[in-house]
Amino acid sequence: MRLEKLTLSPYGRFADLALSFRRDAPLHVVFGANEAGKTTALSALGDLLFGFPVQTTYGFRHDQKLLRIGGAIRLADGSLLELRRRKGNLNTLLDADDKPVSDVALLTALGAVDRRIFESEFGLTARALREGGSALLRAGGGLAETIAASSASLSALSKLRETLQSDADKLFTSRKVAGKDFYVALDAYEAADRKLREATVTADALKATNEKWRALSLKEAELKSDYEVATRHLAKLQRAERTHRKLKRLAVLSDELAAFVDLPCVDAASLEAWAAAQREDREIAARLSQLAAETATADAEIVALQVDEALLEEGAAIDGLSQGLSAVRKAREDLPRRLEARHQAVAQLDEIGRRLGLPGHAALLDRQPSDAELARARTAIDARKRADERLELARGEAERRRVDSERLLAASFAAARDPEPLSRRLAPLADHLADADRLRRERTAVEAEARTLAEGAVRLDPPVADLDALARAPLPDAVTLARAARREAELAEALRAAQRDVTEARRDAETAERALRTYERDAVGATRADWLYARERRDRAFDQLGLLLDGEAAERRERFEDARALVAAADALGDSVVADTERAARLQTAREDCSARRENLARAEANSARLEAERATAADEARALWAPADVAPRSAEAMARWAERAGALLQRRDALTTRRAEAAALAEKLAAAREVVARALADLGRSSPESFEAAYREAQAEREAMTQAWIAAREAMGARESAARAAEDAAGEAARWLDASRVLLADWPAAVAPLALGAEATVEAAEAALEAWRAVASPRQAMGREGRSIEGIEGDLQSFAASVAAMAAKVAPELSAARPEEALKQLGERLARARAAQQSRAQLLKTAAQRAARQRAENLRRESVVATLAAAAARLSASDPGALALALERLQNRRTLEDERAQLARDIAEIGDGLDEAALGAEQGELDPSLLPGEIELARARQAELWQAIPEAARVVRDAQAAHDGLAQGRDAAGAARERNEARGAILDVAERWFLRQAAARLAGRAIERHRAAAQDPLIARAGELFRVATAESFQRLGTDYDDADRPTLVALRADGEKVKVEGLSEGARDQLFLALRLALLERRAGEALPFVGDDILASFDDSRTRMTLALLADFGRARQAILFTHHRHVANLAAAAGADVLEL
């Protein structure tokens, strides 16, 4: 399919645009500056083929119903398809008369391609091109991924596969990893399963808890029973302890009461009444005596009191005056301050009047302007100030703009030069910088290696002074060295063995000689003659002892001791003589052994000497072997190692020599490049540095400077025009503000007249006057307020003095002359004293009346008591008070004993636990009261022990019951089962989610792999051809290689067969590779070939790469149509030069 015509009538900004595409042109370039409608034309092509989108952005100028796109499309079979398209949902393809026509032919031609595929696969933007190149880099050279990355759809599928795989891996992996959804759900399931098992209450468990509960309940009941028994026993003992003394006392009381049988029976109330009357009679007498004494004392105090009645009558008035005293004091203190405040206000007003040129505050207050006048003056002042400021600013701006404009007009940009020629000369040398860097690094590495080799040679033992000389010298081969080492080792081993033999033989000989000397020394012992002589002396001693047997005991003892010593000496000599025979035999044996060992030593020493000679011979041979290399050899083994190390050094030396040669070649290449740069700099009148890098960088800097200057010159031209316009605008603004200022000046006199100013007053004077008038209000108000306060205070003080003087004249004339405050103070003190005396007198009179009443009551009570005592005397036949007192005392004693007996009976009734005296006596018959405390302690301990055990038993029972009840209520096994079911559902859900994602990821991978397998060979071959064109044959073709994982990878091949991996390509080359792959892929499309549309895809390329890429597109365009949209003029020019048709919008 080739587009032959595209009409936009109307569409977007175009009312009627027609673009014609030549049928046999290999490449069309549609050029349009920014805003010329390039994007609109691009969009129109998509709308023509696939229809308008629902939300079109190109109906901004024309009615959307009228939008039309037309086109002529030449299909592969040669037929021409002429189309018109309107906006809408159905029947949008029209004929020339706007009648709907069938879209079958178009849809057939498009096949499976929809708008998305068209835009993503057949369309390419500069950004997509760069992203495509990056995608190739990310693909890591993997063939399938690289091929997929060249297609937008497959690239998206590849990314989707990665996403799905990532999602799947988050859900599940065959190796358990905590945190993955599957294993989280699995853990939850297993936890819920465990929880269910633990929560399930089995019948056996419930039965066991029930039995435990019942057993513990029985135990608790037994404890309680024992506690009751112990409690009863303790109660009996405690009861006995409480009652046994009272029982005993009751018996005693019965005996004592027998002594009062002569007394009449008197009831307790009478007895108590009589005794009370007797006590009360005595008490009444004492109280009457006390009252009489108090009456006398009070009468004397009343007579002594004096009360000022006249003063008391004026008490309320004096109190009123005293209450006003604090206000009077405050007024006296306040008056001076208020006088001062009024004085200051007047002074301020005078000062303001002076500033305004008025004689005093009175004149000032007469000329006070109204608030409206002050506001008008303020407005006028502000307006004049603003107008003056704006005028000043406008004049300053106009001046600056004028100066700028004149400066820019004077500037010259003739020096700016077009940097493009220089860029073109430098472009081919861009890669040489890397070569220069490589050469520098290579040289450094070579020098370092040479140093390392020299150091290594010196470190050899023996050292090598000249490695090159060593390289030239013949060296013994490895076999010879090994043989020598082996012989040396054998000799060394034999020599070591011989030396060991010598040492051992010498040691044996020395040992034998030492033994011989010992035997020889031992051989000098007792002789037989010595032995015989000793025996004779012994016998003689015995004879002498025999002669003395009848002599003195002491002498006999001495002789006996002598004889015994001689016997011992003779025995010793005898033993020695016997031993000598054996010693002689050993000595002979030692002599023979010593001789044999000396012979052994001689043989060993001879063998050792022979081996030493052999070793010397071998050393001579070794020296002869190494002599040609001028090396003084060490041991054969060491020299074998030496030879290995030296050999390694020599290999490295050979490699170093090769690298030096390569570096020299590279240096020559850079020298030639440096000449090119030098010529370019010379053309610019610049000298060139010696090194290529410096020269190239200087040239680049020069190019950059030229570019900057070129851009600056263009910008300055625009700035010059802007400055002239700005100067004119600023001058106009200044003129407008001057007019406004004149108008304000005409209104000025009327505005400042209320401020007591004339028309000549300046703005500053008017502002000062306005400020002064505004300052009048505060002191004016203060002067009025303080004046009124002063008048009030003075009136109050005069009124107070008059009232105090009148009071003094009435009740205390001697105080009339005193100051009012002092007089009032004196009156107050006198009034307080009079009031105190009055109160004391009233209290004394009241007390006297109360005392008289009490005396009357006491007398009356005494009459009743006397009558009671008389009746008691009559009953008890007491003739006088003494007899009555005695009889009452005996009655009282009897009463006391009876009361005690009754109390004991009540006590026993209370503490006897309901048992009467008889029952208690019977119960305590067998108890020994003296043992009760101990028995009680024992019983109490037993009871306490049981008491303490019962709560624990009860608690255990409660726990058992709670455990049983808890089990009976269940442990939410149903909840656990529910959780398990939920976890089960979650596992299956995760499993399904994982499976779908994993399966889809696998499927995507398989689809990509199938595509690779099907497309690889022809696609790589065709893309290689395109890439060769795109790189000006820097690369010859594309091929496949294999990485470390034996995975097929894509490589670019140079003419010399060098393989360059994708990551080894420059960024621009990768972009070209991506474009080549994309175009090759489009060529492989089975259906109708749609035009390839590039949107400014060459914008980031330099001219050289742009030319090459245009060639690539032209190559593609010979079989399929290629259209390139651009807004870069130089791209259009380069394309035209390359034979492309250029259409201008």
Place this chain on the structure above:
Amino acid sequence: MRFTFLHAADLHIDSPLESLGAKDPAVAALFARAGRAAVEALVAETLASDAKFLLIAGDIFDGDWKDVSTGLFFVRQLGELSRRGIPVFIVRGNHDADSVMSRALDYPQSVRTFASARAETKLLEDLRVALHGRSFAHKGAADDFAQTYPARREGWLNIGVLHTSLAGARGHEPYAPCTLSDLARYGYDYWALGHIHAAEIVARDPWVVYPGNLQGRSPRETGAKGAMRVSVEDGRIVAVEPVALDGARWAHEVVDVSGVADEREALGRIGDALSRAHAAADGRPLATRVSLVGETRLHGRLLAHRETLEADARARGFEIAGDCWVERVKIATRAPPEPAHAAEPDALDVGALIDEAAADPEFAAALATMQRTLAEKLPGALRGEWRIDHAAALARDFLKGERE
């Protein structure tokens, strides 16, 4: 004389509901007590309707349920009826026979369980009702189980209580198989059956009735669940009416999404279905399975975004009511047939590449390996449940859906 009795079966107390797919405890709590609440409702209904007795035709408990507190809960509930003097007649079903837990239960005296050794008759003299029944002794029952029932007692209201699947499987294991005519030959007035979880009045002369289970437990047990209230007048059954007693409800809404333009429109149809289901739930917590069916070009996208759609459907459910839960959204749609691919594959036709790769037998083998890999990691009890049918087609549609 007029009276009523209640007929229930298949209580399966504390048998957990199928997974709701709810991670939120608040949602789980809505359904947590549904089973026990249904039992309590059964007792309450028996009291409220002044029923003279309660029949339970088997499977009170799950066979493998060992938690005895479940049984004690049931005993407590029956205690309420016992205190009111309402007898309860029970036959033990296949699950009960298998239940170790239920053997230890101590029912109140008013509970009368039919023997398993032979069919027996229990009489309610005052009502002139003869109940014939036989419990399962073990999980399996002999083929002639139903033929051992005693003859009709003349002049009495004869009720047969039997745990059976009848002749048809009805989606359940066959137990005590018999035919409708077998039952009719006994001349009983009412056959109170159990075992089938769907309520059904199988016949009206005589009455052969399944009350269904008391509480739905999965998306397969949808709609109102409960018992049958049977009215008797002058020794004759005059009315049999279902009584909804379930504590929560299941629904399965099949939503046809043919012709929908996008997921939003599909979601609208789901919302409509949920509204209908919730209105029919009588205020009970509702768990709904939504199955999307129909031919739609959204098929792949629905598959690929099933979880998102499910979350949206749940949100839509919550908009309807706080107890309107979507258990799962299943994608059972199908894609429209695609035009046949060209003989020579287009280099840009990624869809065709995917189709070809999906049809590759090696891919099917790889999927089978994946299934086995995952199955090995599953708990033993779940391995039998884990299977994805038509995996290659699902993967293909899922991938295509992800691409869109």
